Every structure is written in structure tokens, then in C-alpha cells.
Amino acid sequence: MRKIKRWKQGIAVAGVIALTGSLFAGCGGADGKNSGSKGKTGSSNQAGNADTADLVNVNTDNSDGKKTKDESTKAMGRFLENDLTVPENSQFLRDVKVLDSGALRMVYYSTADNCYYAADSADNGETWTNGKSLEELLGLKENLGEYISVVSAAADGSIFVGADLSPDRDNENAQTTADSGEEDSAYDNLKMEFFYLSPDGNVQKVDTGDTIQSSYTFQACFTENGTVLIVDPGNGVAEINPSDGSLVRRYEEGISVDFIGTAGKMLFTIQDQTLHGYDLDTGKPLDNISALTEQIQSDEQDVNWTTTSSFPLMFLKGDEDNSLFYIDHTGVYRYVLGGSTVEQIIDGSLNSLSSPDTGTVAWGQDSDGNFYVGCNAGEDIRIYSYVYSKDTPTTPDTELTVYSLKDSDFIKQAAVLFQKKYPDIYVNIEAGMSGDDSVTDTDALKVLNTEIMAGTGPDVLLLDGISEDTYIERGMLENLSGVLKDEDILPNIKDAYTKEDGSIYTMPVKFGIPMIEGNKDIIAGITDLTTEADAAESQKDSYGKLKFFSSFSISPSGLIQGTIDNSTPAWMNEDGTLKEDALKEYLEQVNRIWQTQKDAIEETKKAYQMGDDWANSDRSGYTNIAGSITDLLVKVNTVAAGGLLSPEGLVYLDSAKKVDPDLDYRLLNGQSENCFYPRSIVGISAKASEKEAAEKFVKFLFEEESQRASNDEGLAVNSKVYEDMAYWKMGKSSGDTIGSIGTSYDTGDGNIKQFVMDEIIPEDEAIQNIMDLGKTLTVPAKSNQIIRNAVTESGEKYLNGETGLDDAVKEIMQEVNLYLSE
Numbered sequence: 001m002r003k004i005k006r007w008k009q010g011i012a013v014a015g016v017i018a019l020t021g022s023l024f025a026g027c028g029g030a031d032g033k034n035s036g037s038k039g040k041t042g043s044s045n046q047a048g049n050a051d052t053a054d055l056v057n058v059n060t061d062n063s064d065g066k067k068t069k070d071e072s073t074k075a076m077g078r079f080l081e082n083d084l085t086v087p088e089n090s091q092f093l094r095d096v097k098v099l100d101s102g103a104l105r106m107v108y109y110s111t112a113d114n115c116y117y118a119a120d121s122a123d124n125g126e127t128w129t130n131g132k133s134l135e136e137l138l139g140l141k142e143n144l145g146e147y148i149s150v151v152s153a154a155a156d157g158s159i160f161v162g163a164d165l166s167p168d169r170d171n172e173n174a175q176t177t178a179d180s181g182e183e184d185s186a187y188d189n190l191k192m193e194f195f196y197l198s199p200d201g202n203v204q205k206v207d208t209g210d211t212i213q214s215s216y217t218f219q220a221c222f223t224e225n226g227t228v229l230i231v232d233p234g235n236g237v238a239e240i241n242p243s244d245g246s247l248v249r250r251y252e253e254g255i256s257v258d259f260i261g262t263a264g265k266m267l268f269t270i271q272d273q274t275l276h277g278y279d280l281d282t283g284k285p286l287d288n289i290s291a292l293t294e295q296i297q298s299d300e301q302d303v304n305w306t307t308t309s310s311f312p313l314m315f316l317k318g319d320e321d322n323s324l325f326y327i328d329h330t331g332v333y334r335y336v337l338g339g340s341t342v343e344q345i346i347d348g349s350l351n352s353l354s355s356p357d358t359g360t361v362a363w364g365q366d367s368d369g370n371f372y373v374g375c376n377a378g379e380d381i382r383i384y385s386y387v388y389s390k391d392t393p394t395t396p397d398t399e400l401t402v403y404s405l406k407d408s409d410f411i412k413q414a415a416v417l418f419q420k421k422y423p424d425i426y427v428n429i430e431a432g433m434s435g436d437d438s439v440t441d442t443d444a445l446k447v448l449n450t451e452i453m454a455g456t457g458p459d460v461l462l463l464d465g466i467s468e469d470t471y472i473e474r475g476m477l478e479n480l481s482g483v484l485k486d487e488d489i490l491p492n493i494k495d496a497y498t499k500e501d502g503s504i505y506t507m508p509v510k511f512g513i514p515m516i517e518g519n520k521d522i523i524a525g526i527t528d529l530t531t532e533a534d535a536a537e538s539q540k541d542s543y544g545k546l547k548f549f550s551s552f553s554i555s556p557s558g559l560i561q562g563t564i565d566n567s568t569p570a571w572m573n574e575d576g577t578l579k580e581d582a583l584k585e586y587l588e589q590v591n592r593i594w595q596t597q598k599d600a601i602e603e604t605k606k607a608y609q610m611g612d613d614w615a616n617s618d619r620s621g622y623t624n625i626a627g628s629i630t631d632l633l634v635k636v637n638t639v640a641a642g643g644l645l646s647p648e649g650l651v652y653l654d655s656a657k658k659v660d661p662d663l664d665y666r667l668l669n670g671q672s673e674n675c676f677y678p679r680s681i682v683g684i685s686a687k688a689s690e691k692e693a694a695e696k697f698v699k700f701l702f703e704e705e706s707q708r709a710s711n712d713e714g715l716a717v718n719s720k721v722y723e724d725m726a727y728w729k730m731g732k733s734s735g736d737t738i739g740s741i742g743t744s745y746d747t748g749d750g751n752i753k754q755f756v757m758d759e760i761i762p763e764d765e766a767i768q769n770i771m772d773l774g775k776t777l778t779v780p781a782k783s784n785q786i787i788r789n790a791v792t793e794s795g796e797k798y799l800n801g802e803t804g805l806d807d808a809v810k811e812i813m814q815e816v817n818l819y820l821s822e
Contacts, residue, residue, distance in 0.1 A: 074393060075393070075394035075395070076390060076391065076392065076393055076394060077388065077389070077390045077392065077394055078347075078350075078388070078389060078392045078393065078394050078395075079332075079345065079346045079371070079386040079387065079388050079389070080386070080387055080388075080389050080392060080423065081350075081351040081352060081384050081385070081386055081420060082384065082385045082386075082387060083382070083383075083384060084121075084124070084125030084126070084372075084383040084384065084385055085125060085126060085127065085128065085383075086106070086108075086128070086381045086382075086383055087106070087108065087117070087119045087128045087130075087131050089110045089111075089112040089113075090106075090108040090109075090110055090117070090119075090131075090381050091108070091109055091110055091111050091379060091380070091381065092108060092109040092309060092376055092381070093106065093107075093108050093109075093361045093362070093374045093375065093376050093381045093383075094107040094108060094109065094116065094151040094361070094362075095107040095151055095152060095153045095361070095362045095374070096153075096361070096362040096363065096364060096372060096373075096374035096383060097153040097154065097155055097362070097364055098155065098364035098365060098366050098372060099120070099155055099156075099157060100155050100156055100157075102122075102366060102367065103120050103121060103122045104120065104121040104124065104125055104364075104372060104383075105118060105119070105120050105121075105153050105157075106118070106119055106121075106128075106374060106381075106383065107134070107151050107153055107159070108131070108381060110131075111737075111738065111739065115133045115134075115135070116133065116134040116135075116148055116151065117131030117132060117133055117134070118131060118132055118134065118137060118153070118159065119131040119132070124366075124370075124385065125372070125383055125385060134148065134151070134159070134161055137159065137197055137203070138161060138195045138197060138203050139203050140195075147163045147164045147165070148161060148162070148163045149162055149163065149164060149192070149216065149217065149218055150162035150217060150218065150219060150220040150230070151220075152220050152221040152222050152228065153222075154199075154222035154226070155364075156199040156226075157199045158196070158197060158198055158199055158222065158226075158242070159196075159197040160194065160195070160196055160197075160206075160220055160221075160222065160228050160242055161194065161195045161196075161197075162192050162193070162194045162195075162217060162220055162230075163192070163193055163195075164191065164192060164193075164216070165191060165192075165193045191215060192212065192214075192215065192216060192217055193205065194206040194208060194220075194242075194245070196228075196242040196243065198242075198243070204243070206240070206242055206244075206245045207244075207245045208230075208238075208240060208245045208247075209245065211232075211238050211240060211245065211246075211247045212230060212232050212238060213232055213234070213235050214232050214233040214234060214235065216233065217230055217231055217232060217233065218231060218233070218308070219231040219259055219260060221260070221261075221262060223239070223262055223267070223280055224262070224264050224265060224280070224317070225265075225280060225281075226242075227239050227240060227241055227242070227248050227280075228240050228241075228242045229260060229262065229267065231257055231259070231260060233256060233257075234254075234255075234256050235250075235253060235254060235255075236250055236251050236252035236253045236254065236255050236257055236269075237250065237251040237252060237257055237260055237267070237269060238250050239251070239280075249283045251267065251269065251278055251283070252269060252271065252276065255271055256271060257269045257270070257271045258270045258271050258272075258303075258305045259305050259311055261311070261313065261314050261315035261326075262280070262315060263315035263316055263317050263318065263324035263325070263326075264317035264318070264321070264324065265279060265280045265281055265321075266278065266279065266280060266286065266315070266324060267280050268315055270303050270305070270313065273297065273300070273303040273304065274293075274297060274303070275289075275292070275293045275296050275297055275303065277289050277292075277293075286337065288337045288338040289335075289337060291335070291339055291340050291341060291342055292326075292335045292342060295333075295335075295342045296313065296326070296328075299328065299330070301328065301329055302328050307359060309359055309361070309376045310359025310360055310361050310375065310376050311359075311360060311361065312328060312329065312360075313326060313327070313328050314326065314327050314328075314360055314362070314363055316363060316364065316365060318334060318335075318336075319334075320336070322336055322337040322338070323335065323336045323337070324337075325345075325365075327353070327360060327363060327373065328348075328353075328360075329348060329353060329354060329358075330344075330347075330348045330349070330353070330354065331344050331345075331346045331347050331348035331349075331353055332344070332345050332346035332348075332353075332371065332386070333345065346371070346386055347395070349426075350395075350396070350419055350423075350426065351384070351386075351416065351419070351420070352375070352382065352384055352416050353373070354412065354416060355377075355412060355413045355416040356409035356412050356413060357377045357378055357409070357413055358375045358377050358382065359375055359376045359377070360373060360374070360375050361374045361375060361376055362374045369388060370385055370386060370387050370388075371385065371386040372384070372385050372386075373385075373386070379730070379738065379739075392423065393424070395426060396419075396423065396424050396425050396426040397424055398424060398425045398426065398690055398693050399425075399426045399428055399690070400425055400426065400427050400428065400459050400460065400690050400693040400694060400697055401428045401430060401457075401458040401459050401460070401690075402415065402427055402428070402429050402430070402458060402459070402460040402461075402462070402697070403430045403431075403432065403448065403457070403458035403460070403461050403462065404429070404430075404431055404432070404461075404462035404464065405431070405432045405433060405441065405444060405445070405462070405464065405465045405466055405785060406431060406432070406433055406464075406465065407431045407434075408429075408431075408462060408464075408680065408713075409713065410509070410510065410679075410680055410709070410713040410714070411429060411462060411680060412429060413709050414509075414700070414701055414706050414709060415427040415429060417700075417705060417706055417709060418696075418697055418700050418706070421700065421705075422693075422696060425693050425696070425697075427697070430458060432444030432445070432447070432448060441465070441785045441786060441789060442786065442819070445466065445786070452476055452685055452687060453687075455687045455689075457685055457687065458685060458688075459684065459685055459688035459689060459690045459691070459693065459694040460682065460683070460684055460685070460688070460694050460697055460698060461477075461682070461683045461684070461685060462680055462681065462682060463506055463681040463682070463683055464678075464679065464680065464681055464783065465783055465784065465785035465788070466784070466785065467576060467784045467786070468505070468506045468681060468683065468782065469574075469576055469782075470576060470820070471505075471683070472505045472506070475686060476685065476686055476687075477505040477506065477683040477684065477685065477686055478505070478683070478684040478685070478686050478688070478691070478694075479503045479504065479505060480504045480505060480506070480507060480683070480684065480698065481498075481502055481503055481504045483684075483695050483698055483699050484504060484507060484698075484699070484702065487699065487702040487703070487718070488718055488719045488720055489507070489702060489717050489718065489719065490717050490718075490719050490722060490774075490775060491719075491775075492676075492775055492776065492777060492778050493507075493508060493511060493676070493717045494507070494717075495778070496676075496778055496779070496780050497780070505683055506681050506682065506683040507681065507682060507683075507702075507717075508678035508679055508680060508681045508682075508714075508717060508780070509679065509680040509681075509682055509701045509702065509706075509707075509714070509717065510645075510679035510680050510713060510714020510715060510716065510717060511676045511677060511678055511679055511714055511715055511717055511774070511777075512643035512644060512645040512676065512677035512679060512714055512715060513643065513644040513667065513676060513677070513715070513770070513773065513774055513777065514565070514566045514641075514642075514643060514644075514667060514668040514669070514670070514675055514676075514677065514781075515625050515641070515642065515643065515644045515653065515665055515666070515667065515668055516532075516639055516640070516641045516665065516666060516667075516668040517625070517629070517632060517639065517640045517641075517653055517656060517663055517664065517665035518632065518638055518639035518640065518663065518664075519638075519662055519663065519664075520662060520663070520664040522535055522538075522539070522638065522639065523535075523639060523664060523665075523666055524664075526639075526666075526668070527669060528669045528670065528671065528673070529563065529567055529586065529589045529590075529669075529670045529671050530589055532563075532589075532593070532668075532670075533589045533590075533592035533593050535549075535638075535639075536549045536553070536592065536593040536596045536597075536638075537592065537596055539596075539638050540596040542638065543596060543597060543599070543600035544599075544600050544603055545600070545603045545604050545607050545748060546604055546607075546636050546745075546746060546748065547600055547635070547636065548597060548600055548601075548636065548637050548638070549593060549596060549597060549637065549638050549639065550562070550628070550637050550638065550639050550640065550641050551627070551628045551631055551637055551640070551641075551642075552641060552642075553593055553594065553596075553597045554597065554601055555601070556594055556795070556796040556799035556800055557792050557796050559590055559593060559594055559597075559799070560590060560791060560792045560795045560796065560799075561788070561792060562623075562641065562642070563586075563590055563593075563670055564586075564670075564783075564788060564791060564792075565670070565675070565677060565781040565783055566668065566669060566670035566671075566672055566675040566677075566781050567586050567670035567671035567672060568672070568781060568782065568783065568784075568787070569671075569672040569675060569779050569780070569781060569782070570582050570586070570670070570671035570672045571583045571586060571671070572782070575820075576784075576816075576820050577816065577817065577820065578787070578812070578813060578816055580809060580813060582671065583791075583809055583812060583813075584805060584806075584809050585671070586671055587795055587798055587799075587805060587808060587809065588805065589671075590795065590799065591798065591799050591805075594799045623642050623643065624642060624643060624644075624645045624646065624649050624712050625640055625641065625642030625643060625644055625645075625649060625652070625653065626642075626646075626648065626649045626652040626653075626712075627642070628640035628641065628642055629652045629653070629655075629656050629741075629757070630741060630742070630743040630755060630757065631743070632656065632663075633656055633659055633660060633755060633757060634743065634745045634755050636745065640656075641668055643677050644715070644770070645677075645679070645712055645713060645714050645715065646712040646713075646714075646715065647715075647727060647728045647729070647730055648712065648730065648759070649712065650728065650762060650766070650767065650770055651730075651738070651759050651760065651761060651762065652741070652757075652759065653665045654760070654762040654766050655757055655758060655759055655760045655762075656757065658758075658760060659757055667773060667777075672779055672781070673779070674776060674777050674778050674779050675777060675779045675780070675781045676774070676777035676778075676779070676780060676781065677714075677781050678780045678781065678782065679713055679714030680701075680713065680714065682698055682701060684698060702717065702718055703718070704718055704720060704721055707721040708721055708727065715774065722771065722774070723771065725764065725767060728762075728767045728770075728771070729761050729767070730761070732761045733761060734761050734762060734763045734764060735760060735761060735763070736760070736761045737758045737759065737760050738759045738760075738761065739758075739759045740756050740757060740758045740759055741756070741757055741759060742754055742755055742756040742757070743755055786815075786816070786819045787816055787819075790811075790812045790815035790816055790819075791812055793811075794808040794809075794811040794812045794815070795808060795812075
């Protein structure tokens, strides 16, 4: 029996494909009755019991990106988000539908028994019936499990299912072929069969004949007319009658469609980042949707389908025959065909729609105008209702600005949770560097410093990559000791950031543990950076084509970025200047490692005709070590190194030992001992304009709800959460298999093979050992981006032989001193 796999791209081979089983979603609803907008006001049609004019956000954006309110009127009315329950053991959502009866139906996958289920709720998601397996509903004797690739539920109770019932479906050769680049033949041996459960409970196998030309399909959905739309890869979209399988109509014949959605009598397709609309009654293209097309195509996230477990864009029937709703990561919108504007009725920045871990799967609307949105969030299902509250301000009265040098998914997720608790506060997250422009770290920090000194800066700062000591010395940060006095923070973390007088100006919200995994005999001798270089030299005879020391060691810059964090404290003085001798020693040891790798890198690049870009990606030591585990297991790397940043990271480390008993893992010291990686280091500006809101936000970040938020950006610093076995086991039990990860790799003789590792929850002893280890770490590996850049730039030239050691050290010292003087 196949397992749901999550394929990780390592450095083993350039063409690994990403799979998550066959967890594809439905098309969107045919049962909606509400309204929507993208920042512009428009029609005053009814949306449930709320007038559209009351729903539209009256705020505008000024030049500095902050929202301003029209002081003459205070708009009231907003959809508020509510979390609904989900059935026990539900892991992956496939569809959510508001039935004609008014009940909710959800179809989901459970890894507990490898089955798909349908469950109903008659009380708006407060409770659910015991789920019935699709096999039971369809009268099938065999457990189809992950062989089901398409599921769609209809408002009248119908269910349509597509599954791979080919005799050799367990043969992984098809996927291996795809990994080797022959995508056209990846599913040649598969055979899709379709089943239809009618409203009266009758089940029949649907014979589509030659209508579906592809041997595999990934999306199907009901239309309001009772027909079924099936994406036929490479040949558009087929509309069939589910009762007999006959073809009603084909759309975009001969074209590869990415995904589709329906809104009442309208079909929308996305292909090649373009939106196309069709009238389902006539089959003709919609010719009056130019404003909608322009709006959607202007947001690249809407038209790029990057994951198989959710959709970036979904449609729903509107409140009039010629209107529709759509939903994306920025909110819910309403559009009237032929209109020149698109209206926003739900601002995604005020709820979970904007959270990085939320992937929308399906949605609907009841007769009262309430929206229901089903999402996959990591390993969990989330179903939200959006209920209109006429007494809530359209936009919050208070705007809190949170700044980070680079984009932070964790803070975005935390902001969503915070705004649920404090709906009167809007969290505006600003990133100094977007990555899409030429702004450098230095540029961004100069702007930030100028704004702070002028009193126009952010209220809360994330100081990752920023010299927090400099900000403290200059009196730019508030004392947090009062804010954090009642927060249960791990003593070793809190003490590391507490001054002698008891003041606290910054505190990491999460932390990571530097780890290394490899052969027991090899890693036993690695106690610092010098012995790590010794180990690299001891294994030099094993390096060659796709054979390296670690994933960090495949480029000079990557090697520096992968080893700098737990060495920096050894060469930092209290005033921020560097210890020249310690810095010199660091570069010498890193160079020793690099000299063992050069020939292997060149051999690999030549064999696979790779450019330098292949090896020059960011491989910071803060990167989750989990990303290197598969390369370790397929013998591409001698060791895996990086940060343990999540409970799932420990699952990877421990599961690897079960695959290869000769492996072990331990703390990785650099030039400094007992380091931890501080993550999301938070502080409050001394000139914060919204100090009370800033204190609430910072306090919230350390509370249990925020600390338990699902993310892989760091371990909890809240003692109660960190010491909870359930946190480490992610709600499962020791020995449970929660999934699997895999990679495709070159065996060295031209053959491509697959490797799969089951993810197994560790035993209590393994968890306790890591838990205890984390409590012993006392030295924060503070990462100053300016220093990191200076060391990387000059260090890379030294490792490449372009400059001498003394000159490289001199350049670094000059660069850092110049920065400090400013």
C-alpha cells in the first residue's frame, strides 16, 4: 500500500518533483449568496443581511503604506472569523459544501486508516456526524485510500469520485519516470475510474469512454446544472453527465489547464497564468469580465498553482445571477459581470486567509449570508465561518506596525491569531527588504533608523539580523521586564537576555538547536569547528560526484553561512567590534573544510552540466536540518547539519536512525559552545506611537496559543509548551507514522532511484533527551546581517584563493567598524 509522501528537494538531483499524495480539492461552490471587492467601492446589492456599501473597506492607502480613516465617518460592519470543529482524525480536506438542507458536508482523508470520509454537520460546524468512508458509500469492498485522486461533493448530496484502479498502481516506476524528466509518460500505466453517488443514494460506475484522454486527472467538480467538470491534462476541461458518462461539452480543447473553478452558471479556468471565463449554459466565453481578469491576473499568487493540497483562487455563486464571489490570500471579493470595479467584502489581512500556513480548499455560503471556508494548514484541517457583525468597525481603530528586516511567516501567522483575540487592533507588518528590489540590508537599516529617530518608525521590531545591542545602547528600545514578568519563558533563554539590573530589552519568541547527524563514529569526534574540519579531512577520499561532506559545503558562501552562527559569539566583543584573532581562526577552519570539497564540486558540475548557481543558494545554519536528512540517507552527504527548529525536525532526525542504525545526532558546537539560535527576536521601540497595543502584542507572542502555532521557524520558548510531550508528538503517540518524505537521486551510474522514509513519532526517551539538551544552551547566536554579509563576501574571496587570509580579515574588520561608526 502506498503512503502519502511529501517529496523534499535535496541536492541529490535537480529534477525532483513535489508530491503530496493525491490530495486535490474541489472546484468552489454552486451554492453561494453573498458579495465581494479588491479595495474599491461599488454596488449596494445585498450580501446576506448586510448591505455591500457597509461591507466595503472605506480605508485608503497613503504613500507610506499605512491605512488612514476618513475622520468624518466611522464605517461599521465587518465579517468576523470563527473556528469550527472538524471530525476526529481528519488530516487532509478535500471538499466542503453547504447542502440544500442547510447542513455542512466535508470530505476528508484520514491517515489513521488510509481512508476518505464524508461527514455532515447540522449545527453550522459545532458537531459532526461520524464520517462514512467513501468506499462504504460507493459500495466498494476495497480500501482505495490514497488511490483516490478527485473528490467532489454537490449541494444536493451527490458525490463524484475518481480513483486509480490499475493493477500495477503500487508500482513506483511511473513516478520515477517523472522524476527523470519524462513527464509525458509519468502516468501511462495508470487507469482512472469514476464513480457517482446520486442524491437518492444510488451508486454507479461512470463510463467516460474515450472522453477523458489522459490516464490521470487531478480535479473534478459539480456544476449547478448537475454535470461534472473534469480537468483532462493536456486536453482542456471535459463536462460530462455523471449518470451515463456522456460528454456535454469540452472547453479549451488541446490546452493544458492548471485548475478550474465554478460560480453558478460560470466556469473559470486558469492556464498559463491567465484567467478565462465561460457560460456553462452555452459554452461560450464570457466577454464582460475584463475588470475581473485584470484584477486577478495582477496578483501572481492567484494564478500560480504551487501545491496539490489547496487552491490559490476559488469562485462562488454571487447574490445575483450576474454576480460572483472569489476568494484568495487577500480576502473575499464580489464582482458584477460587466462592472468596472471589484469589491472587497472581507479583508484577509484581518483573519486567517492571509496566514502563510493556510491553503484554501473549498467554500460555500448559507442562506443567512455566512461564508464557510475549508483549509488545509500543514497537517491539520481548518474550517472557518465568516459571520457579519454590524456593530464591529469595518477596520480596527488601532493600527500596530511590526517591522522585520526580512519577511517572517511566523509573525504573519501570529498576527492573525492576535487579531482574532484583539479585533480592535490591526497589525500592519512591514519588511525592510522585499527581495524584489535592489534594497540592501544597509539601505533598509538606514531607513529604519531614520524613521525611529524621527518618531515615525514601527511600534514593534523583529531584530533578527539587526544589531540589537546597538539599539539598546542608544536607548531605542523599551524595557520589557514588566511586560514579560508573568510569562513562563525557559530560564536559560530568559537569563541570556536579562541584564544585570534585571532589565530586558529583547527576547526571542522561538529558538533552534544546532544539530549534526551522521555516522556515530564520525560525529562522536566533532566537538567544535576545528574537529568538524578534522572530520571533513578524514573523509576526503569518499568525496566525488554527488558525494560531499554536508549540504553546506558545496560552495564557499554556503559553507560560511552554514557555520557562522554558532561561531560568531566567539569573536564578538561587548561593544559590537570583532576579535581579530578569533575571526582569523574561524576562516582558517572553514577553509580546511572547503579544500576537501572543491574537486567533488567541480566533478559534479561537469557531470551534470550545472552552473555556479546550483551551489550558491542560501544555506544558513538557521535552516531546518530536516531539509538535509534525505541527502544524508542516500549517501550524498557525510553529515547533515543545521538547526532543529520544530518537533517535526526531531521526527526526521530520529526516523533517520530507524532507517540506518549506524546514524546518531548530537549538538553541533562551532567556535562557541552551548549556543542556541534565537528566532523572531522581539523588541518595542522607545518611540512607539501605539505602546499599549505593542505591549499586548509582545505579551501575546509568548503565550501558549501563539507558541503552539504550527510553524517550522523555531521551538517554543514557553516552558509549559516546550515541556509538553504532546507538543513534541504533535498530538500523536510514539511510534505513529505521520507520513513520509522522499527524494529521487542519481545512483552514479545514470539510474534514478527513489528513496522514501517514514516519519515516525519518537519515543519518550529521545524526546526527553532533546528537551533536556535545549535547556542547557545559554549562548545566543546573535546574527547581525551586516557582519554576516561582510564575513561571507570577504571570506568567499579567501576560500576561492582570490585574496589572502590577512587581507580578508582586514576587509571584514574595516567593513564592520564602518557600520558601527554610522
